[in-house]
Amino acid sequence: MSEFRLRFVKEGRAAWISHLDLLRTFQRVFIRSGMVIRHSQGFHPHPIMSFVLPLSVGQTSVCELLDFSTVEDLPCEGMAERLNPYLPEGVRVLSCAAPVHPVRDMRYLEAEVTLEYDNGVPAGAAGAVTALLLGDQVVVERRNKKKQMVDTDIRPMIESVAAREEEKALVLSVRVQGQNPGVNPALLAAAVGRHLPEMKPDFVRVRRTALLCEDGSPFC
Amino acid sequence: MDQRLERILPRVQKPARYVGGEYNAVVKEKASVDTRVAFCFPDTYEIGMSNLGMRILYQIMNDMEGVWCERVFAPWGDMEAELRQHHIPLYGLESGDSVGDFDVVAFSIGYEMAYPAVLNMLDLSGIPLRAADRGDGLKPLVIAGGTAMYNAEPLADFIDLACIGEGEEELPELLTLYREAKREGWDKPRFLRAAARIQGIYVPSLYDVTYHDDGTVAAITPRDGAPERVRKRIVQDMDKAPFPVKSIVPSTEIVHDRVTLELFRGCIRGCRFCQAGYVYRPVRCRSEKLLAEYGAAACEDSGYQEMTLSSLSTSDYPQLLELCDDLEAYCDSHHVSLSLPSLRADNFSMGLTERLSKGRKAGLTFAPEAGTQRLRDAINKNLTEEDLMESLKRAFSNGWSAVKLYYMLGLPTETDEDIIGIAEMANHVIHCWREYASNKTRGVRITVSTSWFVPKPFTAFQWEPQITREEYERRVQLLREHMTARAVTYNWHDGDTSFLEAVLARGDRRLGRVLETAFRKGAHLDAWQEYFDLSRWYEAFDECGLDPAFYANRERKREEIFPWSVISCGVGDDYLWRERERSRETVTTPDCRTRCSGCGANKMVGGVCRV
Numbered sequence: 001m002s003e004f005r006l007r008f009v010k011e012g013r014a015a016w017i018s019h020l021d022l023l024r025t026f027q028r029v030f031i032r033s034g035m036v037i038r039h040s041q042g043f044h045p046h047p048i049m050s051f052v053l054p055l056s057v058g059q060t061s062v063c064e065l066l067d068f069s070t071v072e073d074l075p076c077e078g079m080a081e082r083l084n085p086y087l088p089e090g091v092r093v094l095s096c097a098a099p100v101h102p103v104r105d106m107r108y109l110e111a112e113v114t115l116e117y118d119n120g121v122p123a124g125a126a127g128a129v130t131a132l133l134l135g136d137q138v139v140v141e142r143r144n145k146k147k148q149m150v151d152t153d154i155r156p157m158i159e160s161v162a163a164r165e166e167e168k169a170l171v172l173s174v175r176v177q178g179q180n181p182g183v184n185p186a187l188l189a190a191a192v193g194r195h196l197p198e199m200k201p202d203f204v205r206v207r208r209t210a211l212l213c214e215d216g217s218p219f220c
Numbered sequence: 221m222d223q224r225l226e227r228i229l230p231r232v233q234k235p236a237r238y239v240g241g242e243y244n245a246v247v248k249e250k251a252s253v254d255t256r257v258a259f260c261f262p263d264t265y266e267i268g269m270s271n272l273g274m275r276i277l278y279q280i281m282n283d284m285e286g287v288w289c290e291r292v293f294a295p296w297g298d299m300e301a302e303l304r305q306h307h308i309p310l311y312g313l314e315s316g317d318s319v320g321d322f323d324v325v326a327f328s329i330g331y332e333m334a335y336p337a338v339l340n341m342l343d344l345s346g347i348p349l350r351a352a353d354r355g356d357g358l359k360p361l362v363i364a365g366g367t368a369m370y371n372a373e374p375l376a377d378f379i380d381l382a383c384i385g386e387g388e389e390e391l392p393e394l395l396t397l398y399r400e401a402k403r404e405g406w407d408k409p410r411f412l413r414a415a416a417r418i419q420g421i422y423v424p425s426l427y428d429v430t431y432h433d434d435g436t437v438a439a440i441t442p443r444d445g446a447p448e449r450v451r452k453r454i455v456q457d458m459d460k461a462p463f464p465v466k467s468i469v470p471s472t473e474i475v476h477d478r479v480t481l482e483l484f485r486g487c488i489r490g491c492r493f494c495q496a497g498y499v500y501r502p503v504r505c506r507s508e509k510l511l512a513e514y515g516a517a518a519c520e521d522s523g524y525q526e527m528t529l530s531s532l533s534t535s536d537y538p539q540l541l542e543l544c545d546d547l548e549a550y551c552d553s554h555h556v557s558l559s560l561p562s563l564r565a566d567n568f569s570m571g572l573t574e575r576l577s578k579g580r581k582a583g584l585t586f587a588p589e590a591g592t593q594r595l596r597d598a599i600n601k602n603l604t605e606e607d608l609m610e611s612l613k614r615a616f617s618n619g620w621s622a623v624k625l626y627y628m629l630g631l632p633t634e635t636d637e638d639i640i641g642i643a644e645m646a647n648h649v650i651h652c653w654r655e656y657a658s659n660k661t662r663g664v665r666i667t668v669s670t671s672w673f674v675p676k677p678f679t680a681f682q683w684e685p686q687i688t689r690e691e692y693e694r695r696v697q698l699l700r701e702h703m704t705a706r707a708v709t710y711n712w713h714d715g716d717t718s719f720l721e722a723v724l725a726r727g728d729r730r731l732g733r734v735l736e737t738a739f740r741k742g743a744h745l746d747a748w749q750e751y752f753d754l755s756r757w758y759e760a761f762d763e764c765g766l767d768p769a770f771y772a773n774r775e776r777k778r779e780e781i782f783p784w785s786v787i788s789c790g791v792g793d794d795y796l797w798r799e800r801e802r803s804r805e806t807v808t809t810p811d812c813r814t815r816c817s818g819c820g821a822n823k824m825v826g827g828v829c830r831v
């Protein structure tokens with residue numbers, strides 16, 4: 001038996017594959033590649049594999065992590081080459097290693113939140129947006145456990161925000177809490193739309209770039 | 221990916237179905253191909269990707285050098301609204317290129333209710349709906365195939381040609397001709413005249429249809445060398461027909477998300493209401509060893525852990541036992557579950573079901589179709605109540621507790637007694653369960669479903685009227701009153717779609733105007749209850765001065781020329797009429813294996829059916 005943590009990219013068309021569908025896809029990818037994944041015991045055995053932090057549909061990532069274990073002992077080397085021919089377009093394995101940190105040690109995620117403005121970035125947007133997101137509180141609507149939309153202050157979950165202006169876009173490099181509780185970086189853009197209506201972007205892209213431990217070192 | 225597309229995807233349900241990029245999707249170098257085919261399925265991705273025919277032809281077309289076939293499905297309402305609002309034309313999933321720029325736009329049409337979606341997809345592609353408005357340029361060539369095209373008349377104004385029968389050989393021949401035409405700069409009329417010479421190709425514009433005063437067809441006259449009769453194409457040898465071992469695995473869930481193994485084409489049974497049973501004749505089987513290989517190879521390539529054996533009446537496959545032995549060995553060692561749908565009610569089938577179920581006791585499904593032996597004989601449905609009860613006895617004593625029974629209301633010669641017979645059968649099932657169930661604590665669930673019979677072309681009942689809506693509702697009510705047992709859930713089919721289906725199934729080309737009018741009024745995805753609205757259709761019939769009852773509820777005379785009379789499916793009208801007469805006399809016809817009844821389909825395979 002071996003345990004693995006797969007690091008992969010999810011981008012392009014694959015951004016639209018949901019978390020559950022991607023899990024199903026990986027199950028099949030393992031079968032295609034001839035690898036036998038360990039299954040849970042019991043009446044309805046299911047393959048033991050999970051994403052460290054599921055990604056929202058439509059977002060892209062260069063740092064997705066999938067944990068799984070195989071029945072046989074297998075080396076990590078060559079895993080990417082072995083799996084990549086069987087993946088749908090837009091999913092690409094970068095590397096594979098034995099997990100170093102337990103999942104609960106994953107603390108922060110970093111992402112690039114791109115606010116697109118078709119008519120150009122409004123004057124002063126970089127400053128105003130940073131001030132908003134690093135201000136006293138950042139209230140957004142968020143679904144609670146009972147599936148109702150309620151106002152929540154996500155400011156405590158925002159670690160850092162840096163804005164840089166590009167052609168017709170404001171790119172926010174953000175670090176937010178990843179879990180317990182985590183915040184979806186898309187909510188930062190929602191906060192801009194709500195509190196700075198004149199700076200509401202025409203479109204928002206989110207690209208996850210890193211998962212980190214408490215001390216800021218890469219979670220791996 | 222198109223940036224405009226990217227922006228609408230976050231707002232639509234299940235966006236994965238609109239982006240392509242799945243495992244095994246075929247992407248070719250544009251410079252390496254000269255003929256681009258947009259293979260359109262006029263229903264959702266989930267339905268279309270579950271269609272085996274679509275997968276077979278996708279592979280066949282993409283196996284042709286110089287040809288690139290891409291998939292296009294009907295968008296769901298939310299996606300359609302976004303596409304229209306942002307002026308994004310419908311596109312091929314593989315390249316993202318607009319359908320309107322393709323050489324060939326090919327529709328696979330299995331059922332009449334998809335017609336509005338055909339028009340909608342043309343419209344969303346920016347292609348003029350009517351063939352006559354598309355000019356003389358070769359492209360786009362709009363073609364259609366699939367079971368519904370045995371009567372292509374309602375679509376006659378919109379398509380350039382229809383492919384009748386099985387496409388495995390017909391489609392490559394047509395595409396080869398297209399490529400030649402493209403190289404040599406033919407215009408479309410010239411191409412269509414040449415295409416009409418290929419067996420199975422029906423070019424509606426090469427036939428003039430005249431009508432009697434009473435609205436029936438007076439004559440169908442071919443022009444420009446088009447054949448008097450268009451004979452369907454079939455694959456002679458199923459072992460030579462490609463099976464899509466390496467096929468697309470959708471990244472999102474579809475309706476039949478599994479390996480589907482097609483054992484044979486055709487059906488030996490001859491149920492008199494069943495269009496598929498007649499038009500797919502004669503039976504042609506794949507060899508057992510080949511199927512076992514395909515099954516394993518398809519699981520291995522796809523990573524699917526579910527396989528289903530599919531055909532019109534699967535338990536009629538001659539070497540089913542051997543095949544299951546072979547497949548089971550593979551499936552057990554590879555954690556693949558094997559299922560067998562469309563089983564007959566007999567001991568052999570029950571034995572197999574038990575064996576393959578591996579302790580999972582999912583519901584059992586049977587289709588007696590009619591409530592009394594008399595009516596089952598009249599429709600030549602070879603199922604007796606004794607057989608059914610024997611099967612259920614065995615099933616109940618082995619722990620099954622859910623049974624689904626399917627029937628039709630409005631079959632020719634049906635009486636109230638036949639209808640009440642359905643309720644009685646359901647009661648017998650309950651008794652059977654009480655007597656034989658091994659475990660009564662879980663109770664029994666019996667579901668009875670009835671649909672409203674739709675007479676189809678190329679069946680023994682093609683001359684028959686559909687019963688009126690009032691009569692259908694009365695019969696449903698009658699059955700409800702008799703369906704008193706609490707263990708029985710009775711579901712009846714909503715009548716609106718069945719009525720329209722009856723109109724379109726036997727429609728003529730005058731219905732093209734009705735289709736277009738209904739489409740303009742908003743009929744886009746009418747195969748879906750969410751979107752279907754019969755009132756739009758009534759308005760359309762009114763505006764076009766046509767009476768839907770003329771098509772649905774009228775009994776035809778023996779000598780009437782049908783709108784589809786120009787098509788030949790191999791089974792002649794004389795034979796079908798004889799079957800109709802025998803139905804009236806409650807005389808059954810043996811299956812092809814017991815005795816050939818001379819339907820004429822043997823001529824499709826060189827004279828002898830190898831049943």
Ligand code: SF4
Pocket residue numbers: 501502503811812815816817818819820821822829831
């Ligand atoms: S010709 Fe005879 S054996 Fe062949 S399909 Fe017709 S009835 Fe069956």
